[in-house]
Every structure is written in structure tokens, then in C-alpha cells.
Amino acid sequence: MDPTIPNKVSNGHEMSKSTAKTASAVRGASLLIILQIASRAVTFLANQLLLRFLTAQLLGVSAQLEVYYLSVLFFARESLRVAVQRQGTQPAEIRHGNHPGQQDQHSESKGQGADATDSQSVVNIAYLSLALGLPSSLGLGWAYLHYVDPATASTPYLDTALRIYGAAALIELLSEPAFVVLQHRLRFGPRAAAESTATFLRCAVTFGAANWGRRHSLDLGVMPFALGQLAYGIGLLAVYLWYGAVLARFEGFSLFPCRVSQNMATRPTTGQSSTHDRYILGYFFTPTLQLASSLMSQSLVKHILTQGDTFLVSILSNPQSQGVYALANNYGSLLARLVFQPIEESSRNYFSKLLSSSISATEQKTRDTTPARTQVHKARTDLQALLKFYVLLSVAVVSIGPYAAPLLVQIIAGPRWSGSGAGAVLSIYCMYIPLLAVNGVSEAFVSSVATKSEVHRQSLWMGAFSCTFAIAGFVSLRVLDLGAAGLVYANAINMICRILWSGAFISQYFRRNGVEFRWNGLIPSGTAFYVLGTALLWGTLSRAGISVGNVSSHVFKDLLMVGAFAVPYVCVIVYAERHYFMDCYRSIRGRREAP
DSSP states (O other), X not given: OOTTHHHHHHHHHHHHHHHHHHHHHHHHHHHHHHHHHHHHHHHHHHHHHHTXXXXXXXXXXXXXXXXXXHHHHHHHHHHHHHHHHHHTTSOHHHHTTOOTTOOOTTHHHHHHHHHHHHHXXXXXXXXXXXXXXXXXXXXXXXXXXXXXXHHHHTSTTHHHHHHHHHHHHHHHHHTHHHHHHHHHTTOOHHHHXXXXXXXXXXXXXXXXXXXXXXXXXXXXXXXXXXXXXXXXXXXXXXXXXXXXXXXXXXXXXXXXXOOGGGGOSSOOOTTSOOHHHHEETTTEEHHHHHHHHHHHHHHHHHHHHHSHHHHHHHHHSOHHHHHHHHHHHHHHTHHIIIIIHHXXXXXXXXXXXXXXXXSOHHHHHHSOSHHHHHHHHHHHHHHHHHHHHHHHHHHHHHHHHHHHHHHHHHHHTOHHHIIIIIHHHHHHHHHHHHHHHHHHHHHHHHHHHOOHHHHHHHHHHHHHHHHHHHHHHHIIIIISOOTHHHHHHHHHHHHHHHHHHHHHHHHHHHHHTTOOOOGGGGSOSSHHHHHHHHHXXXXXXXXXXXXXXOOOSSHHHHHHHHHHHHHHHHHHHHHHXXXXXXXXXXXXXXXXOOO
């Protein structure tokens, strides 16, 4: 008998698993994008109706409360979520209690027990987010009320609204155990149902409360936003508990904290570490908990960088300016929330699972490394294709966005908001969107494969970048007095620093695994052609009397003209990159040969 047959069979099995992971990731990303488009469309329409009832000051205060809400969630669950995604990288032999390469005659009977063990350990870890969320909500709430400026403190029902936001965050954290186990099993349908239901409830309650207050001549302040967020959390909890309970009954685990040893189908073989050696108190998988603790400091720095613009604007500007920036930021980041965020989340999950066999040196010594090399090649190809898609999308956004976006703001939000400076800020924000996109996917890859020491090193660099961001923001807002536009410039400087670090890490990672990552492959075909086409587009729009960021007296005519020139421009880009798009299509359809 050929001694290499077990390895070949194992390799073929891993290749089929890799293909299944790719298909699941693509389906998941597609579903999340569709979900985001639908939910954001509903939210967008509701927000446009709310703008008729709101002032810039109220919008600025609501943005501050949203930062408080997101901060509670981020500190409570972000590091745990990333660590749980990495938990799936442990070898199947260890997960089933076998030596690497050992044949187990009862592997099929152990499969369901091993799945229940994995799911239960994920559920147990998720409950730590609730333990972290309670002190975070109390501490951040006290800090906000203690240091809030007098103009914001005079907002009606501010204290009550803050408490409701805190309660909504805790309710959403109650759904975390069901959410993480469904994500761990690549069940994207429940997430689509949960977020769609919760988004609809939030929009209905928010608009209903604002409309009720207006009819009764009551100044509810930011209470409609708080009640809407509470409805959102309740909607998420209800749907996730429903789907989570179904999965729990099927696999045989509990949605409540439970000792993992009670879910083991069989005990580990002699000589293997016991459950108590690998699980703290029998509940928490030790490697996952250690990784989460190492990610905690990085999460703090990352959140400061992510929400740093709102922090700075709160400190260095008044609520009126905060509202203008909030409107421009909401419109400007719409593309990021619709497309970039779902792709970033799916790619992080995808790369974590795809590269699981290539990041363990011990495992590579005990089995054939061909699958690992194959997966690294595939990861490089997929990452390059994804980054090039962002580059091409950025060409269109940078070329057309500064002219089209302010006109859309003027139509949707009204000339009052556009004249307040939101249109001009949004034009500048279009230049920032490409940096936001590239940074998201590059950092998603880093978080998928980075070791503990690399995570700590990244945290140190992020701290340095946060100082750079703070200095740039102070100079832009206080010294140069650029207002919200200066904040966009500060964000761009910070984002460039983060991209450069992630790019260096990506190059080093692939080089360490014997693969060269060629950045010049991201450059569009015929760069000079793109530069010339963009210059002609801008020149034509300028000659037509369309200005960047200004309020137009004939807005519909200008928008139609921008669209008339934009459509052929985008068609030319698609034609120039037709080979790339066809390769992407074949890859998604599964017809492209493995590299």
C-alpha cells in the first residue's frame, strides 16, 4: 500500500474544505452586502424624514450618544469576536482528541460531539462580553455626563436618553452568544433576518416618536433616537435567540454558560491534555481567552482611532459643527457601510479559516505542507483581486464623487443643510473613501493571521498613529481653523499611516511563507489612460459650470449632467479591466484553476 495515500486523502479533504470555505465566504459576503443595502435604504429613507424635524445641534448630540453606544459594544465584544474567529483554526485532530495523523475508527461518531464542544466553548466566551459591557456602560456614561459641554447638557431628556442607550447596548450584548455561534458555523441567513428586523424596528420607533412629539408640540430632544436604538437591540435579541435555539437543539449544546466537558462525546485519548488543561474552569478555551486578552489593548487603540474624529469634533467644536460633520460623515461613509464593511467582515473570517494550516509551525512539521502552500497562494491571489477591486472602485469614486455627492445632499437633505457646509465637506470626504476601503481589508487580513507578538507590535504602532492623528486634528481644527474639512484631512493622514504598516506586514507575511506579494499588480491597466480620462471628465464638468461642493441653483440639471458624463466613464473603466472582471467572475463561479 502506498504510504502517501493517507496524506493525499487528507490533502484532498482539506482542499475540498478550502473550496467550501471559499464558497461560504463568497455567499456570506454577498448576503451581507444585500442585507446592508436593504437595511441602509430603509434607514436612509427614515433619516431623510427625520431631518425635517431635526436641527444640526440635535444631530450632533445624537452622534455623541451613538459613539457612547458603539464604545460600550466595542470594548465589550470586539476582541472576543476576533479571538473566536481564530478559534476555528485549531487542527481537527486536536479538536477531536487525536494525535496528528492518528486514525480514529469512531471519527464520525465523534464529529457531532466535537461540534457541540466547539459551539459550547464559543457560547461561554461570548458571555464575557456581557460581563465587560456592564462596567463599560456605567463608566463611559458617567464620564460623558461629567464632562459634557453646557450647550449639549441643555438638550432635553439627555440623561434619560443616555440611560436608554446604555440599556440598549446591554440588551444587544445578551444576543452575543447566539450571534457568535451562528457566525462560527457560517450561518449568515440568521444575521440577515436579525439585522433587517431590528433595522425596521429602529426606523419605525424613531420616526414614530419624533412624529408623535411634533404633533403634541413636545420637544423630545434625542429621545426618539434612544427609543429607536432600544427597539433595535430588542429586535436583534429576539431573532438571534430564535435561530440560536434551533442550532443548539440540533448540535446538542446550550445557549447558557455550561461546562464544556459535559458536551464532549468522548474523552481525549491517553497522553493528550485533558479538558481542564485546555479549558479554564472547564468553561473557557484557553488559547481563545489568551488571544482575546492580547487583543484587548489593540481594541482600545483601534476604537480611539475609529471614533477619534467624533471625539475630536466633540472637544474642539460646537454642536452645530458636529451636526454638519455628522451629516457629511453619514453620507460619505454610506458606501463603506454598504459594501466595504460586509466584505471586510467576511474576508477576515475567510482568511482566518483558509490560512489556519499555514500559520502553525508545529503542524507543518507533522504533515505534508503542500496544502498550506496552496492555501497561501490562494490567499495572495484573492487578496490581490480584492484590493484591485477597491482600487478600481476608488478611481470612480474620486473622479465622480466630489461633483455628484454635494448635489445629492442638496436634493435629499435640502439646501439648508447643503448651504451649512455639509456638501463641501462631503466632496473632500470622497477623496478619503479609497483610504478607508483599502485600510479595512488590509487590517482584516492582519487580524486574521497575526500572532500574539505581532498583535502587540501593531498596538504600539497604532498608539503612535493615534498621536499623529491627534496632532493633525488639533492643527487642522484649532490652528488652521478648517472645521470639519480639516478633520477629514487628519483622518486621511492617520489612515495612510495604518495602510503603510499593514502593507509592510502583508509583504512580510507572504515572503515568510515563500510567496511574493506584488503590489504593482494592483495598478490599473493603462494608468495614463485613467489619468487622462479623469482630467477630461473634470474639465468637462467645470466648463459646464458645475463646481465642487457649492450650492447649485439648478441642482437637478447639474446632477443629470454629472450622470451623463459618469456613465460612459465607468463603462470605459469596466471595458479596460474586462480581463480582471472575467477572472473574478470565474473565481466566484468556481471554474478558475487553483494557482
